[in-house]
Amino acid sequence: MQSANMLLRKIVRSSVLPFTAQHGMKKDLFPLSRTLSLSLCLKQDKSCEPSEKLDLDEWKKVMKSGLQEEVSEKVSEPKELSSLAAARQTLEMWRLAGRAVPEKISEAQLKTFMECPSKSAKKKYLKYLHLKELYKKNDKRKMDEKRERRLEAQDEASKTDETKKSSFVCLWTSTMDKAYNWRAAQSMIFGQPLVFDMSYEKEMSVREVTNTVRQLVMSESCNRRSVDPFHIHFCNFKDDSLYQREFIKHYREAWDKLLITVTDQCYTEIFPKDKLIYLTADSPKVMKTFDHDKIYIVGSMVDKSIKTGVSLARAKRLGLETAALPLEKYLLWSTGAKNLTLDQMMHILLTLKDTADWKKALEFVPKRKYCGFVNKPVKDLKKTLDLINTLKLGKAREEVEKKFAKNYPKK
């Protein structure tokens, strides 16, 4: 009996199992083996541990046996790997190990990955690619869902089949574009200039340049949509620079038709020096009002590693006036650097130009960076805080009094 049982076990383990595991037949087979072993236990010894009937090394056999064919295939492959292939395989292993690694990686990306100077740089780059891939996937999923919904809606619409009457032909986007372009063209003749200083390419990494260009594209679009746009100048713009390549990636053919001035000249060559004001967060001077006769310069730089004083140094070198936004004056700053993104700057400047209302303009500072608006100058800030504290304490006292009153009601 025992030997027969053993034999059966062996058969089950060694040959049938991989097959069954793959084809989902285990349900039929295993109860049998278990009852057999159970009965064995009962016969032999009642204090038998439940673990005994489990073959703990079974998984090893599964892992090894399921692989026989694959192994023979692998032998024929050449042993030496090119460095690219090796890197690709390492990535694959990292992905299996559950690290943040993209599923697909292009040849160029792989090369960038291999050129990363350190382990942490490699890790960061992979994480960036991984997240990018995730976002892309999510976007695609959402698009698909949207399309489905639209198709459904169309189906329903076709069932009801009603034509709406309206005095306008539905050509919203192109009409709007025309209107915007007309305004932008007007601004190119009559508008107040706003200069973006494009001379920071050397100061930035490739990714920072990419981000800069994205922010500039956003700034340009919000300028175009505004009621009274600026006349945008990209100064110190070198042909065939990284900036230009990135811009062309974004705008494609539209790059040459943009209603802005792009020049390799410096702003000091185009405009009188005394009219220029360089906007930089490091400036000791704080901007009080928006001057419609001045020409403001914004440095087209994303500095993730907070390079203090780079743009201030540039203004100093050229002997230009500088100014910083009065962030401290109007906002109770909490966290984050005082440098804002280019599109935020654009929003703020446009609002200032139209309304001269600092509060309205500084709404565009990200909410996470400040706690609230201050009505009084910074000197009074402490007083305000004190007031808040006393108010809080006062409230606490009131509550205590209320409790007291509850516990000891007046007669």
Add this chain to the structure above:
Amino acid sequence: VLPPEKPLQAEEWNKLREDFQLPEIFEEVMLNSMIRCNSPVDVAKSLLTHLAKRNGDVAYNVLVKYLTLCVQQGQVSEIRDVYDIMKVRFKILESGAYNLLVKGLSNSDQWRMALTLLEEIKKIMIPSRTCYESCIKAASRHQEMKLAFELYNEMMAKGVVPTLDVLQSFFSFSRGMNDAELQKELFGILLYLRENQIYPHKTFMRSIKLWFESIPGENWRGRLTKIKDSGQCPVCNHQLEDSNLTEEEYSNLSERIIRDVIHGTDTFRKTSPKEFEAFQTFVESRLPFDIVIDGLNVSHIKSRKMQCENLFDAVNCLAKENVRLLVLGRKHMLMNSSNWKREIMKEMQNKADFFFAENISEDDAFLLYATLRSGKHCKFVTRDFLRDHKACLSDSVTRHLFRKWQRGHQIAKNKWFSSVFSQQPAFRYDCVVQTTGDTWHVPYKDVFEEKYSYQIPRKWLCIQQK
């Protein structure tokens, strides 16, 4: 989730899995908690068996987790089995698995296999420092010091920084050997500590001491001590190395300060060429100074006092017979204001030379320049640790030089009298591992963790040959 105490049947695992909130990651979470609780390997095995039966496969990350558990418990045969499986399954492994395998095998009697594994890793990538650490430790544990040093030199050549543990293991396992070659290598490690200004911790120091004392026939004797302020070792009466830089180091440092700290990528960032030139001519015309004071920093010593009074106290305290003072400040100090009274400023200007930089310039850079330019005897006063300026220096050798110079030349505020300055800077002697041939002096830390970069240990090991 708490892992079960005994191996479970497939149904039982299934039930547990269904009860778990996120069944997809159940295995990972379970194995993680097994690692945390150090569960018996059998329990993990039963989970793997269950997985293998269900999916016909065990995922790589699960295998790695299981391997972690095996390494944690030193289950050598299991580690080997897992390695065999992985090798068949995957062409190469990633660093996490390699680290675990090397670590697990090197702690067993099959440690030589860890070495072959290390060779395998080298074909694909630079092995991590933990890999090297395990192998070196294994080799030195088995008294194969030559092999251990080969690995050590190899990792140094690849730019992998060794842990203190590795360095310590060399000393602990070389005890009692009389081998000139080995001795040379160990002295090499001590010099490595010296060059990189690394301070061993207490147990490491003890290994060094015991190794010295164990060299047959050389009569080394080590004792723990504290060095006197004068720089003399109380045990052997030996004078420690001076904290002063050599001429070459000195000129090197001042050159680098000008190049990296003051000019950097753009002179306009900290000052302007015009201003720096003006400052240079100013300094050259009045050289040499004895003490350079960071006016703005010193003026904030006591917050209750007026800022110019603080500075006035400091100048009075430091001004003695024939001491030439230079105070650096900014132009706004000259404007008569509530904090800066014109009369007091006038009075101070009689006692010391003043240079006022632009309000948006960095005066610290000027402080460094003026002090270095005045020569070795010149000291400076500021409470600033000057970390941001140290960071501007591009290589670690110069940064070490900077710290050494700073230790020897920065005048600190006296702890007990807040406005009295102790004229002596913190250290006259250099705080690094040092030797004269028949003595060794090794500074050490009491605790393992890193100190602040400006702090240095006060305790020393003095080793002397009788």
